[in-house]
Amino acid sequence: xxxxxxxxxxxxxxxxxMIAMLLFGAxxxxxxxxxxxxxxxxxxxxxxxxxxxxxxxxxYLISSFVSGFLVDHWGLKATLLxxxxxxxxxxxGTIFSNGYLLLTFSFLLSGLGNGTxxxxxxxxxxxxxNESQSRYFNILHAxxxxxxxxxxxxxxxxxxAWKSWKLPYFAVLVILLxxxxxxxxxxxxNRAVExxxxxxxxxxxxxxxxxxxxxxxxxxxxxxxxxxxxxVRELARRASLYVLLTSISxxxxxxxxxxxxxxxxxHVARHLTTDAGAAYLTGFYFLYTIGRFAGSIFVHRxxxxxxxxxxxGIAFFVTGLxxxxxxxxxxxxxxxxxxxxxxxxxxxxxxAENYPQRTGTVLGFLFAGAGFGATLSSWIIGRASDVWGITxxxxxxxxxxxxxxxxxxxxxxVRARETRV
Numbered sequence: 001x002x003x004x005x006x007x008x009x010x011x012x013x014x015x016x017x018m019i020a021m022l023l024f025g026a027x028x029x030x031x032x033x034x035x036x037x038x039x040x041x042x043x044x045x046x047x048x049x050x051x052x053x054x055x056x057x058x059x060y061l062i063s064s065f066v067s068g069f070l071v072d073h074w075g076l077k078a079t080l081l082x083x084x085x086x087x088x089x090x091x092x093g094t095i096f097s098n099g100y101l102l103l104t105f106s107f108l109l110s111g112l113g114n115g116t117x118x119x120x121x122x123x124x125x126x127x128x129x130n131e132s133q134s135r136y137f138n139i140l141h142a143x144x145x146x147x148x149x150x151x152x153x154x155x156x157x158x159x160x161a162w163k164s165w166k167l168p169y170f171a172v173l174v175i176l177l178x179x180x181x182x183x184x185x186x187x188x189x190n191r192a193v194e195x196x197x198x199x200x201x202x203x204x205x206x207x208x209x210x211x212x213x214x215x216x217x218x219x220x221x222x223x224x225x226x227x228x229x230x231x232v233r234e235l236a237r238r239a240s241l242y243v244l245l246t247s248i249s250x251x252x253x254x255x256x257x258x259x260x261x262x263x264x265x266x267h268v269a270r271h272l273t274t275d276a277g278a279a280y281l282t283g284f285y286f287l288y289t290i291g292r293f294a295g296s297i298f299v300h301r302x303x304x305x306x307x308x309x310x311x312x313g314i315a316f317f318v319t320g321l322x323x324x325x326x327x328x329x330x331x332x333x334x335x336x337x338x339x340x341x342x343x344x345x346x347x348x349x350x351x352a353e354n355y356p357q358r359t360g361t362v363l364g365f366l367f368a369g370a371g372f373g374a375t376l377s378s379w380i381i382g383r384a385s386d387v388w389g390i391t392x393x394x395x396x397x398x399x400x401x402x403x404x405x406x407x408x409x410x411x412x413x414v415r416a417r418e419t420r421v
Contacts, residue, residue: 050382068364
């Protein structure tokens with residue numbers, strides 16, 4: 001079983017990345033679970049709550065602009081340690097926050113550390129296996145789902161049993177200290193050396209060596225090669241990069257909106273208790289995790305772009321039914337997690353497969369787009385909920401899924417044109 005989950009190289013470092021991703025999932029869900037409590041404790045409206053939740057996403061966005069470059073120039077280990085320290089400070093500040101402004105600033109610092117660590121964790125995947133990168137991206141992100149599955153139950157229990165929304169953050173602080181301690185003794189890959197070796201191996205690459213992205217028909221009269229894209233300027237000229245950025249940004253609007261606002265939706269619109277709303281979130285991320293493990297098996301067979309289109313389409317249908325149909329149909333919101341879980345790591349895999357020379361930088365761009373989407377998500381849903389009600393505000397999730405499917409379907413065609421000579 002372990003042979004299926006762990007890569008042949010840098011397995012200890014990959015396990016540490018999995019633990020970090022588990023922690024990120026826990027942190028993201030804890031915010032969503034405690035949101036109804038913060039709404040009442042600080043006397044907030046939906047817009048103010050959305051701004052508070054957006055603070056973490058804003059920090060993630062800021063860190064994403066520079067973290068990809070840190071990975072490429074400082075290395076994975078240094079980037080991971082910097083992110084760990086920032087996250088420690090942010091979580092510590094959250095524990096000792098007694099006011100809205102300090103809590104907002106602590107969420108911002110947490111987002112800075114989260115984004116920095118997450119890019120370092122994801123950037124290890126191209127090093128651990130030359131083939132089947134989509135499998136290891138899905139396995140890595142499945143651990144995010146594990147953290148997201150169990151943390152709502154813990155946070156919800158803490159709210160009911162001890163009337164404390166801060167207690168789960170103490171557990172997070174302990175895990176962060178353990179990650180920092182063990183990371184100091186691990187040997188992470190040297191990005192500069194491996195990138196240079198990969199560049200030499202890819203020179204003169206032909207059609208047969210292209211990354212597998214599903215069926216992309218290329219007429220025989222064309223010769224195809226992987227473009228160098230060794231500089232940021234060259235990357236910035238690729239239309240395909242912007243298509244991929246749009247796809248991941250709007251998807252994250254959907255996912256973050258779902259995770260941050262589902263407990264509040266259940267509490268306000270369905271009149272459920274806080275712990276019952278947390279149970280919905282747990283169910284969603286339980287299936288979300290199953291979806292990611294399942295994705296690690298079949299995505300590379302179906303094709304990355306096609307998998308995103310299919311998953312986003314089904315998620316749209318199921319979420320719409322659960323949101324607008326009454327009564328027990330709300331349980332369909334849990335089922336949507338099975339299809340949400342596949343999308344983000346598969347888009348990350350598309351980036352790694354198509355931009356092998358600048359994987360860290362491209363992932364940095366993608367996660368910056370993800371941070372931008374996450375920042376917009378909480379504020380847009382909060383504002384729309386104040387104006388039209390929380391059910392309509394939550395419908396922003398549906399719009400994000402539609403645009404994700406359209407852009408993911410467009411990406412292979414745009415990328416194929418760029419690689420023709």
